[in-house]
Structure formats: structure tokens, C-alpha cells
Amino acid sequence: MPTQLKERAIAVIVNNRPDVLARIAATFSARGFNIESVSANITRDPAVTKIIITTLTTQDTIARVVKQLNRLVDVLEVKRLRRPDAVRREMIIARVPSAKAQASAIREIVKSHGGKAVHEEADTAILEFTGDTEELEEILTALEGLGMEDFARSGVIALERKRL
Amino acid sequence: MQQTGSQILFTALKQEGVDTLFGYPGGCVMDIYDELFRQDIRHILVRHEQGAIHAADGYARASGRVGVCLVTSGPGATNTVTGIANAYMDSIPVVVFTGQVPTAMIGNDGFQEVDITGITRTCTKHNFLVRRIDDLYPTVREAFQIARSGRPGPVLVDLPKDVIQSMAAIDPSALADPLPAEEAPANLEGLCEEALTLLRAAKKPLLMVGGGVILGKATELFRGFARKHQIPVVSTLMGLGAFPASDPLWSGMLGMHGSYSANMAVSHCDLLIAVGVRFDDRATSKVDAFAPHAKIVHIDIDPVSIDKVIRTHVSIVSHCAPALEALLRLSDGEGFKLAERPLTAWRNQVRQWKAETPLSYCRSENIKPQYVVEKLHQLTGGKAIVATEVGQNQMWAAQFYRFNDPNAFLTSGGLGAMGFGLPAAIGAQVACPDRLVVDVAGDGSLQMNIQELGTIVHYNLPVKIVILNNLYLGMIRQWQELFYGRRYCQCDMPETPDFVKLAEAYGIKGLRAVKPAEVKRVLKEGLDTPGPVVMDFHVEPEENVFPMVKPGTPLTEMSFGNSRARAVA
Numbered sequence: 001m002p003t004q005l006k007e008r009a010i011a012v013i014v015n016n017r018p019d020v021l022a023r024i025a026a027t028f029s030a031r032g033f034n035i036e037s038v039s040a041n042i043t044r045d046p047a048v049t050k051i052i053i054t055t056l057t058t059q060d061t062i063a064r065v066v067k068q069l070n071r072l073v074d075v076l077e078v079k080r081l082r083r084p085d086a087v088r089r090e091m092i093i094a095r096v097p098s099a100k101a102q103a104s105a106i107r108e109i110v111k112s113h114g115g116k117a118v119h120e121e122a123d124t125a126i127l128e129f130t131g132d133t134e135e136l137e138e139i140l141t142a143l144e145g146l147g148m149e150d151f152a153r154s155g156v157i158a159l160e161r162k163r164l
Numbered sequence: 165m166q167q168t169g170s171q172i173l174f175t176a177l178k179q180e181g182v183d184t185l186f187g188y189p190g191g192c193v194m195d196i197y198d199e200l201f202r203q204d205i206r207h208i209l210v211r212h213e214q215g216a217i218h219a220a221d222g223y224a225r226a227s228g229r230v231g232v233c234l235v236t237s238g239p240g241a242t243n244t245v246t247g248i249a250n251a252y253m254d255s256i257p258v259v260v261f262t263g264q265v266p267t268a269m270i271g272n273d274g275f276q277e278v279d280i281t282g283i284t285r286t287c288t289k290h291n292f293l294v295r296r297i298d299d300l301y302p303t304v305r306e307a308f309q310i311a312r313s314g315r316p317g318p319v320l321v322d323l324p325k326d327v328i329q330s331m332a333a334i335d336p337s338a339l340a341d342p343l344p345a346e347e348a349p350a351n352l353e354g355l356c357e358e359a360l361t362l363l364r365a366a367k368k369p370l371l372m373v374g375g376g377v378i379l380g381k382a383t384e385l386f387r388g389f390a391r392k393h394q395i396p397v398v399s400t401l402m403g404l405g406a407f408p409a410s411d412p413l414w415s416g417m418l419g420m421h422g423s424y425s426a427n428m429a430v431s432h433c434d435l436l437i438a439v440g441v442r443f444d445d446r447a448t449s450k451v452d453a454f455a456p457h458a459k460i461v462h463i464d465i466d467p468v469s470i471d472k473v474i475r476t477h478v479s480i481v482s483h484c485a486p487a488l489e490a491l492l493r494l495s496d497g498e499g500f501k502l503a504e505r506p507l508t509a510w511r512n513q514v515r516q517w518k519a520e521t522p523l524s525y526c527r528s529e530n531i532k533p534q535y536v537v538e539k540l541h542q543l544t545g546g547k548a549i550v551a552t553e554v555g556q557n558q559m560w561a562a563q564f565y566r567f568n569d570p571n572a573f574l575t576s577g578g579l580g581a582m583g584f585g586l587p588a589a590i591g592a593q594v595a596c597p598d599r600l601v602v603d604v605a606g607d608g609s610l611q612m613n614i615q616e617l618g619t620i621v622h623y624n625l626p627v628k629i630v631i632l633n634n635l636y637l638g639m640i641r642q643w644q645e646l647f648y649g650r651r652y653c654q655c656d657m658p659e660t661p662d663f664v665k666l667a668e669a670y671g672i673k674g675l676r677a678v679k680p681a682e683v684k685r686v687l688k689e690g691l692d693t694p695g696p697v698v699m700d701f702h703v704e705p706e707e708n709v710f711p712m713v714k715p716g717t718p719l720t721e722m723s724f725g726n727s728r729a730r731a732v733a
Contacts, residue, residue, distance in 0.1 A: 019281065019282075029286075030286040063471075064468075067467050068468055071468055072290075073310055074290075
């Protein structure tokens, strides 16, 4: 339905210039669009950056978002990353207390969700997980049960399954 | 050959064919002004940076060229923001050069430092901060390309002082990577065929022309198409002059203060071909009720405008000229026939609307502002370049000046910035020294950039200023009368200065009319006197602009106040 709000992902390929991220964000803000998550990094060409943005919009609005971004001088291309056509991933790293009593529970979560410990100290560990949004929500709930102290979550990244 | 940043800047300006700068010096641009001392480019020194940007804008609107503005950092730059937003809304090609503190000091709250690129990020087509001397030349060239290409717009180039003072060698023939050539869309002919198929089937076709046709320099092609198929034409505010008001097919300006015939034509047509318009809310009013019986063909250069407000049946993303050229060519064959009988009936209907309910006003013992504009039109042969301020003065100028030529009506349409008219008139006069340039102003608006009277005198610009003086912020007062139960609040300025004495203080001739019988004499004397003239017309204080369509209501629901018609249009 044209009026249904859904979280939609786009890839914005831009010139890697100092204020290009500010420009993209300013366009969203000025035009009343929202940014749910954003992930930006250079491509193999250091002059070109790829920014993946997820935004909560209707079908009509996402079309407008794409047009408004295409108008910007530093934007080279804007692509929709529709769910059937693209794979979506996110990553979290979380700090959990790793006292002896919890050790096996931690190992269990890591094993069952394909995570890994990326840093270990005497009494805390930092665990890394990747997955789609639903999987990460489950993992975070489980980690909270283990007394998770803090975590960092990346933006959504997505890639077309096939070359278009 | 090594050149300083300032020299490189002027080299680039010369390559771009810039002959005029509108500007105001300051600390961060001292070196540029020192170089200007040695150059022979013309520089108009204004009295407020807002005057500089509006003048560059008026220069661009009148000439079709890119207007150029030079101001210093900090307050100099922020004083141009209104004018930049104005150019952005109306798609006017201007390049604004702002000084900036040295690169090492950026971000440290230096003296006269502002993040002007941040501030203007969403009201420029693009902006640049030149951090390295090697980037200066290509950036300036790119700025001009961006300003004038596609949908034109303002571009700001921020110039840190140390970059301007550095030295580098450039190859003047080297151009920045040119923007992709502006090609017509691949399927232009196919889309035009679709549009023409709709035209063949239409019984009540209507053409709607906007500012894009003037910016796209496509007015001759547009006129050719309208006349070839004898299709009635309505115009937005920004399109006035693209199609002559003296032509039998002219059916008026549509919108909130549009004419009866235009609003009726749009509301009853079965095919609307809209060229170079963006379907702004002042033109469409209630969107759901806009052109309710029409299929819509929309030709515009900016994909953002297509399907933004109005659902189109055929949309053609193209410059107006190639699209109109294709439409003309494809409809040129022997076999191309429109439905003649229904079309004749439709043209007669539109003409009837025009004849029955023309734009009108009642006479009284006071001067009517509409009368002043009518007389101005008559005495100038309709050939003046008319800049307006904003509000009632703007609407009466649009309604009663009956423009026949493009690039002659300079008005702040999208932003509606009071104080635009006087500096815009200055820019237009500088661009067109042999033309008669008039600023139609309200007493409120004129005071917003009144200091530019100094610029007029400095350069002896023969701008004629026509003040419709009612001691009110007229449009505000009208809304308070019609929609706020006549609760007049802060819309009156009873202590407005004596504009004749004020003009004379600047060394400008001042004239005044207080009775209708004096209007013609004052206008004649003012227009015939060489040099700048201020004409102060004391007009009916509580005159309203009609027709009026209340916001959020259909264009067919026009109110006319109490005026009974005295035939005009």
C-alpha cells in the first residue's frame, strides 16, 4: 500500500569529499525524511564512498528521497536495496561480565548465534555478532539476560544478491 | 606563471565572461579587493550585502546570465543568506564568493568567522570551501557550470584568506572535468508522441507556462507551439512574460490571486500541458481539487518536480527547448489534426470568462494602486523591466502590468522576500543600461533595503521607484481583515518617512501624488526625467487584492470582495 511505512534501505554512491555526509544528512533533515541507520565507508576507489542508509518511509516518499539525493552534485548514484533483491546485515559488539558462573552460558550464546569473543579480560569479555535485524534483537535480549554492560551497533549494510 | 589566489580568481572570472561584480569589502577579502584595484572588471559597491546578492539575482533574471556577488566573511556572508535562499527558490543562476578566515583558523570561532557552507548547505544548489590553492581555479569554473546547468541555482564559493594569498600556476585553458553534457532524454520523441496523442483527443486543452520556460530560453518555441495549435495559455507568477498578455490566447495568471478566466480554465480543462512549472501551492491551491478533469502532461528539467505535488499522465524530464522543439516538429505533419469544433467552443468559453469577469477595481476619491500600475503600463508601452517587492504591490504589478516579454518581470516568487525589488532593479539596470527599469514597491518593503538608494545615486542608475504607499503592510492587513476578524495587529506604519524628502536627502528627485488626477502627471514627469526618480503615490489605505482564493480551497472558489467590474483585462 502506498501509505504503508516500512524501513527501506538505499545505497548512495558519492564523491569522497569532506562535507558529503553532512550534505546527505542535511537533505534528509531539510526535506523531513528520517535516518534510521547509516553506514559509510570508502570503496576500493578512495575517491568514492558508499553510504547505506535505512529510512522509515512510504513507497511514495522513498521515491522522493531517491530523487532529492540524485539532485546533489556529489551524488553519483542512488540505488534501492529492496528486501527480496538484497542481503541485509548488521553487527554488534557487546561487553558482558565473564565470571566463571556465566562462562558456559556465554559459550552457548556465542556458539548458537555464530558469534565470537574479540576481547577477553579477567572479568569481562567483548563479544561480536553479525546477523539481520531480527537475529540481533534476539541476541541482545539474551545478552541482557547475562548482565550485558554496554554495546555498540553498526548501521545496516546491504548488497544486491545479483549484479543488476 | 605563478599567480596569487586573487589573480587566479579574476582569471577564472574572465574565462567565464563575467563583466560585473556586486559586492562589499571586508577583512577577509582585502586581497581580492587589492587585486580588483588592478583589474578592469566593473564592481558595483552596494550599501548592504543583501543588496549585493539581490542585485546579482536581478542581473541574472534580466540578462539570462550568471550573476556574481562578492562579500566578506562572517556577517558579510550571513547577510547574503536571504538572497541565496531567494535565488534557490526561484532557480536563479548566481555565484556568491564569500571570504573566510585562514584555513588553520576554521572552526575556532575566529573574528568574523561563520560556517557559511554549513548554513547554506540546503539553500544552495551546491557550495564549496576551497582549502587548497590548486583547487581554486577548477572550483570557480565548476561553480559557474553548476549555477547555469540543468535547473539553475545559486552556488557559494568560500575563500579562506590564506588560500587567496597563496601562489600557484594554472593553465587557463584547463577546464574542470565538464559536467556531463546536457542531453535530451533518450525517449524524448516517444514521450512527446504520447503527449500529442493526448492533445489530439482533447476537447479542452490548456497550456500552463512557468518560470522554467524563461530560464530555459524557450519562450519563442513555447509561443510557436501555442499559436500553431491555438491552445489557450495560463501562466504562473514566475512565467509572466513568457507568453504575451496582448495575445488573444492569453488567459491570465492562475492561482491564489489569479484571474477568473485562468482559474476557471484550469479547473475545466481536460488536458493540461504544464511547461517549466513546479506546481507551487500559490498556483494550485487545494491540490486534490486542482485541474480535476484534466490529464496532465508535465515538462520540466528537474525530476524532483515531477510527481512531487501533482500526479502526471505523461512526464517529460527535459529542458523546455528540446521538448517544445520535438512537440512542434512531431505535430507538423499534414495528418496532425485537433478536434476543431470542440476547440473553437472551448476557446470561446475561455474568452467569455475573460470578458465577463476581468480583473477590476472600483474608482474612489483616493488613488487606487491598480490604477497606478495600469497607467505605468500605458506610459511605458508595457516595455519596462519591472521589479517588485512582496505583497499587495507584487500582486497588483503581476495583474495589471500585462507583460509581453520574458526577463522583464523580476519578482521574489518562491521565497517572497520583501526588500528584493530595489536591489534587483539595480542589478537589472546594470545588466540592461538602455532599458527603462522600474521598482514597484510598497512602503513597508521599500524600507527593507532602502539604503540601496545610495547605490543608485553612486552609479547614477536611472531606476524609477513607484511606491504604492498605504502606510500599511498591505497583504498582512488584508489577511487580518479577511481571516482574522479585522484584528489589525502590527500591520500599520503610520510614521513612515516622507519618501520625497528621503529621496532628496540621497540626491534623488522625489515626486508625490495624493489624488487620482495627479497620477498621470507624476508618472509622466518621473519617467521622462533623466536619472533616478522616486514617485510616492498615496493610495487607498485598505484596498484588497482580488480575486482571492483562500488557502486550502479549490481555485474555483474565488472571492471578489465588493468590487463591481470596471472592465480592464
